Structures are given as structure tokens and as C-alpha cells.
Amino acid sequence: MLKAVSLPDASGLKLLLLPLLLAAGFFVSFVIGSYPISIETVLAIIVGKIMNLPQSWTKDMEIVVMKIRLPRITAAILVGAALSTSGAAYQGMFKNPMVSPGLLGVSAGASLGAALAILFSYNIVGIQIGAFIGGMLAVTITYLVSVWLGRNGDTMLVMILTGIIVGMLFSSFLSLIKYAADPYTKLPTITYWLMGSLASVNSNDVLIASIPIVIGLVLLMLVRWNLNVMSFGDEEAKALGVNTGRVRLLVIAAATMITASAVAISGMIGLVGLIVPHLARLLVGPDYKVLMPAAMMMGGLFLLFVDNLARTLYAVEIPLGILTSLIGAPFFLYLLVNTKKKGWA
Amino acid sequence: MKMRLEAKNVSCGYAAKTVISGISLALNQGESLCILGPNGIGKTTFFKTILGFLALQSGQILLDGEDIHRWSRRKLAAKVGYVPQAHNPPFPFKVLDVVTMGRTAHLSFFSSPSQKDKEIAEEALCTLGITHLKDRIYTQISGGERQLVLIARALAQQPAFLIMDEPTANLDFGNQIRVLNQINKLVQQANLGVIMTTHFPNHAFYCASKVAVLGRDKMFTVGTADEVITESYLKAVYGVDVQIVDVGKRDNSLKVCVPVAANCG
Numbered sequence: 010m011l012k013a014v015s016l017p018d019a020s021g022l023k024l025l026l027l028p029l030l031l032a033a034g035f036f037v038s039f040v041i042g043s044y045p046i047s048i049e050t051v052l053a054i055i056v057g058k059i060m061n062l063p064q065s066w067t068k069d070m071e072i073v074v075m076k077i078r079l080p081r082i083t084a085a086i087l088v089g090a091a092l093s094t095s096g097a098a099y100q101g102m103f104k105n106p107m108v109s110p111g112l113l114g115v116s117a118g119a120s121l122g123a124a125l126a127i128l129f130s131y132n133i134v135g136i137q138i139g140a141f142i143g144g145m146l147a148v149t150i151t152y153l154v155s156v157w158l159g160r161n162g163d164t165m166l167v168m169i170l171t172g173i174i175v176g177m178l179f180s181s182f183l184s185l186i187k188y189a190a191d192p193y194t195k196l197p198t199i200t201y202w203l204m205g206s207l208a209s210v211n212s213n214d215v216l217i218a219s220i221p222i223v224i225g226l227v228l229l230m231l232v233r234w235n236l237n238v239m240s241f242g243d244e245e246a247k248a249l250g251v252n253t254g255r256v257r258l259l260v261i262a263a264a265t266m267i268t269a270s271a272v273a274i275s276g277m278i279g280l281v282g283l284i285v286p287h288l289a290r291l292l293v294g295p296d297y298k299v300l301m302p303a304a305m306m307m308g309g310l311f312l313l314f315v316d317n318l319a320r321t322l323y324a325v326e327i328p329l330g331i332l333t334s335l336i337g338a339p340f341f342l343y344l345l346v347n348t349k350k351k352g353w354a
Numbered sequence: 355m356k357m358r359l360e361a362k363n364v365s366c367g368y369a370a371k372t373v374i375s376g377i378s379l380a381l382n383q384g385e386s387l388c389i390l391g392p393n394g395i396g397k398t399t400f401f402k403t404i405l406g407f408l409a410l411q412s413g414q415i416l417l418d419g420e421d422i423h424r425w426s427r428r429k430l431a432a433k434v435g436y437v438p439q440a441h442n443p444p445f446p447f448k449v450l451d452v453v454t455m456g457r458t459a460h461l462s463f464f465s466s467p468s469q470k471d472k473e474i475a476e477e478a479l480c481t482l483g484i485t486h487l488k489d490r491i492y493t494q495i496s497g498g499e500r501q502l503v504l505i506a507r508a509l510a511q512q513p514a515f516l517i518m519d520e521p522t523a524n525l526d527f528g529n530q531i532r533v534l535n536q537i538n539k540l541v542q543q544a545n546l547g548v549i550m551t552t553h554f555p556n557h558a559f560y561c562a563s564k565v566a567v568l569g570r571d572k573m574f575t576v577g578t579a580d581e582v583i584t585e586s587y588l589k590a591v592y593g594v595d596v597q598i599v600d601v602g603k604r605d606n607s608l609k610v611c612v613p614v615a616a617n618c619g
Contacts, residue, residue, distance in 0.1 A: 104444050234466040238455050241443050244407050248438075249511065250431030250459025295445035299464045 023292055024299050027306040038082045041317050044073050045338040080212045084274055085316040086309035087353050089281060091222045093308025096149040096282025097262035098229050101236035101297060102260050109283035110268040114175035118147025119272035121179045124199050131276045133214050137273035144269030148261060151175045205278040205330020207316055218270045226265035232259060278330045280337025285311050287344055356383045357418050357514045359547060366403035372411055373399040379566055379576045383514050386548040389560035391568035392592060397551045399453045401517055405436055405507035431459035437518040440500035442493050449487045449503050453478055456510030478509040498529030518550035520592055534561050552573035555583050559609045567591055
């Protein structure tokens with residue numbers, strides 16, 4: 010006799026749909042681009058990497074698929090997942106739906122670190138390490154200053170304000186670097202990189218960035234239930250048995266690590282960390298148990314979609330960061346207007 | 355076996371400022387304690403200290419003889435539940451999700467609630483007679499319903515003691531009585547020890563096995579409602595004239611306290 014299996018509820022079903030969409034998006038994206046390759050050829054090339062197949066494709070096709078499109082598609086998914094997962098984590102932790110990875114000064118810090126590395130002509134690994142150190146430095150300053158300032162009062166608000174100030178400080182250092190940079194060689198590189206783009210990623214960059222991103226994502230997934238409780242406020246979370254200090258430290262460290270690594274390969278990509286968690290919340294509801302994986306996969310899908318637009322919309326590639334902001338800013342306004350009517354969804 | 359929560363000569367407050375001092379009281383499971391006192395006297399500060407949000411300035415808080423300020427958050431939360439005054443979280447959680455959060459103290463750091471935890475949460479909703487709210491959005495239900503949901507969340511925590519911060523604040527007359535009836539039921543049937551604050555002496559008469567009154571100038575008294583809530587004592591604490599009268603039948607009478615209009619100033 011068949012045993013009754015409890016069916017997952019609606020949000021669970023939607024969650025099962027997302028990996029399928031992501032897989033479909035992954036393969037379809039290989040076909041998109043100026044060099045025409047059919048989906049059969051793409052599949053044959055990928056399968057051919059794993060097992061022996063009679064070679065029915067040209068060497069050029071293999072290079073386009075494996076060396077150009079695969080790193081770029083993987084990078085778009087990784088960066089999108091990283092930014093939106095850390096955005097969702099910050100939003101729960103600060104009980105504030107308006108918060109994003111930019112909040113703690115992480116993006117600004119990571120950008121400063123990367124720009125410095127570009128200024129000193131370091132290679133891509135150097136740029137990644139620079140972004141990571143810059144991001145960590147910014148968040149550490151924000152964290153320590155806000156704990157010190159907020160020791161008798163509202164740590165949360167103080168932390169957000171401190172993050173904004175630290176972000177501004179790092180941004181002005183960034184401007185100083187741009188001012189000092191060689192206007193013919195370094196300045197265009199820094200400026201273009203700051204606009205956010207995946208045009209120049211290679212497999213090596215993606216591989217190096219994927220390690221901290223995957224570790225950070227796994228950590229955030231593991232502690233995601235605590236974020237539900239944290240969104241009711243520090244005291245209630247403590248009364249419910251959460252060691253709030255430990256959760257906050259772990260979430261900040263993990264979210265910062267993935268944000269900095271994402272910034273290092275893609276530059277500044279705005280608003281993904283703000284709008285995708287909201288889209289995910291509209292789709293599966295606010296429970297972090299399902300919200301976190303949903304935000305992660307939707308972030309990957311969203312950035313993959315926007316990056317496909319970026320590389321196909323015009324003959325000349327549009328920087329990804331500009332596109333996400335163009336799409337994100339009106340959405341942000343829509344959220345603001347909608348919130349006034351019926352609260353955060 | 356009944357557990358016992360004990361405060362021994364407790365002083366508490368913020369940093370350099372001591373808000374209240376010299377508080378000693380004890381409560382067993384299956385008893386309720388109502389704390390009365392004027393605004394700003396330190397009732398909430400006392401609660402925050404019991405729950406470990408604030409460090410003790412002196413004295414001890416013991417649970418079954420163990421000093422709870424050495425306990426981890428998880429261990430304390432498994433014994434002492436907290437029902438705060440209802441407020442809105444920033445996200446529209448479902449009622450069942452909110453109640454399931456009460457299970458956090460029984461989960462390991464890296465895990466999420468299981469089906470079993472969901473069942474315990476549904477049981478808590480059932481105990482309070484609000485199963486129909488299960489799938490409603492917590493931020494969209496009424497204040498009285500929200501208060502009951504927070505009590506259900508604390509029940510899902512399966513503690514021995516409940517600390518309730520003005521459970522009847524901001525509720526209409528009917529909801530006040532409904533919440534008090536639920537508290538009575540939890541104390542008598544579920545064998546919980548309840549400590550609650552209230553601004554209404556009548557509520558203390560209605561459901562407290564013990565009453566503690568905090569007043570200015572370190573005034574502090576604890577005892578049964580009949581012993582502590584007297585006309586002269588309320589005059590001393592709140593500065594108003596009241597009359598305490600018996601209502602109802604002889605074998606089922608209840609004391610109530612009514613203001614004496616002529617002398618209310």
C-alpha cells in the first residue's frame with residue numbers, strides 16, 4: 010500500500026520550480042551571443058567534456074562555449090546569487106527591508122580595495138584579494154564603531170548609520186584614487202570596472218571567486234532559521250534562545266565574504282541585493298527557511314537574464330551595473346509606493 | 355516535580371543607574387505573580403534582568419537553585435518563555451511561522467524546524483483556541499489576536515515559566531478578559547508559572563495567586579492579592595483614593611477595586 014506522503018505547500022512547490030528554471034536559463038544562455046551555436050552543439054560540447062563523443066563541432070565553437078560563455082554564465086549566476094543572498098541576510102538581521110550589501114560599506118570597501126589593486130597593476134588574483142580585504146576592513150570598522158557607539162542604546166540604527174558613513178568615507182578614497190590614476194591606462198579600467206561588467210571574466214577568476222562565495226552561501230543557508238527570529242528584534246530573539254551576538258557575527262562575516270568576492274569579479278552591480286530578496290518574498294513569503302534558497306536562485310536567474318541582455322541588446326556591450334540600476338531603480342520606487350499602502354511583502 | 359524561580363535581593367538598572375533594588379520573591383510552577391506599580395518604576399527593567407537582557411547589579415536569580423545568569427540563551431529559553439507586548443515585525447510572517455519560532459530554543463544552531471516542531475506549534479495554537487488564525491498573516495490580525503499568538507509562541511517554547519509584559523495592554527475589554535482567562539488556564543491546567551505586569555489591580559484580583567507591588571522610595575511588598583492590595587496601600591502607591599468591594603455570590607466572590615470619584619482630585 011502506498012504511504013501517504015505529505016505534499017509540500019505552495020511555497021515549497023515554487024521552490025522546486027526554481028532550480029528547473031535556473032537549469033533551463035543556464036543552457037539557453039549558451040545559445041545567446043554574436044557567434045551562433047545551436048543548443049544541440051552546446052549540449053554535445055558539454056557532454057563531450059565528461060565522456061567521449063564523436064567530435065561534431067569546430068575548435069572555435071568549443072572555445073566560445075567553454076572559454077567565453079561558460080565562465081561568464083557561471084559568473085552571472087554566482088554573483089547574482091551572492092548579492093541577493095547577502096541582501097536577504099542583511100534585511101532579516103537589521104529588521105529592515107531597505108537594507109542591501111551596500112549598507113555596511115561592504116561594496117564601497119571592496120571597490121576601494123579592488124581599485125587600489127588596479128592602480129598598482131596587480132593581476133586578477135590581486136584585485137580579488139584587494140576587494141576582499143577592503144570589504145572586510147569596511148565591515149569591521151562599521152561593526153566595531155557601531156558596537157562602541159551603540160553600547161547603551163539602539164545598536165541596529167547606529168549600525169546602519171555607521172555603515173552609511175563608512176561607505177561614504179571609502180567612496181571618497183575611491184574618488185581620490187580615480188583622481189590620481191593615469192587617465193590613459195588605469196582610469197578607464199577602474200571606471201569601467203566600477204560600472205560593473207562580466208565581459209572580461211575568465212574561468213580562473215570564476216574558480217577563485219567561487220570558493221569563498223560557495224562557502225559563504227552554505228553558511229548563510231545553515232543559519233537561515235535564526236534570521237526569522239532575529240527579524241523580531243534582538244530582545245525577542247534572545248528570549249527565544251538565539252545567541253544574537255554569534256549569529257550577527259557569523260552572518261556579517263559570511264555575507265561580506267560573498268559580497269566582496271562578487272564585487273571582485275564583477276565590479277559594482279547595484280540594487281540586485283535589494284530588489285531580488287523582495288521579489289523572492291513576493292513569490293514564497295518571508296519565511297527564511299524557503300526565502301533564502303529562493304533568493305539565491307532568483308538572484309542567479311535575474312543576473313543571468315540581465316547579463317544576457319547586456320551582451321545582446323546592442324552591438325556594443327552595455328555595462329551590467331548600469332542595466333541592473335536602470336531596472337532596479339523604478340522597481341525600488343514601486344516598492345516604496347506599495348509599502349505605504351500595505352506594508353512590506 | 356515543581357520548579358521554583360527565585361529572585362534574591364536583586365538590584366537592577368542600566369549601566370551606572372540603579373532602577374530598582376532589594377527585590378526578593380519566589381514563584382513555583384502552577385502559580386501566578388502579578389506585578390503592580392506606577393509607570394516608570396522599573397517593572398520592565400526587572401523583567402529584562404530576569405531574562406538576561408540586562409546584567410544583574412547585585413543579588414541572584416535562581417531557577418531550582420541554579421544561578422540563571424550563567425546559563426546559555428538556549429538553556430534559559432527552554433525554561434523561561436517571554437511574551438512581549440505585541441508589535442509588528444518588518445515582514446508579513448504567517449501566524450504558524452511565528453508560533454513555530456518558539457521552537458528555536460529546542461533546535462541546534464544550524465537546523466530549521468521539523469514537521470514535529472510544526473505540530474507542537476499547532477498544538478499551542480489549539481491550546482489557546484486560535485487554530486483558525488494558523489494561515490493568517492501575523493501583521494494583519496488584530497491586537498488581541500496578536501497577543502494570543504505571542505502567548506502561543508511562548509507555549510511552543512515549552513517553558514516552565516512565562517514572563518508576560520502587560521499582556522492586556524492595548525486590548526479591548528473583551529480581549530483583556532479572554533487573555534486573562536487563558537493565563538488562568540495555563541497556570542491551573544498546564545502547570546506554568548506566570549509572572550506578569552499589569553496596570554489594573556482588578557486583574558490581579560482576577561488571576562494572581564501572588565501580587566508584588568513596586569512603589570517609589572524602594573517600597574516593595576509581595577503577598578497574596580488580599581494581603582497586598584488594600585485601599586490604603588493603593589493610595590500610597592498610586593496616590594488615588596479607591597474602594598475595594600466584594601461582588602458575586604458568597605462562595606464565588608471576587609474583589610474589585612473602584613475609584614472613589616469625590617476624592618480623585
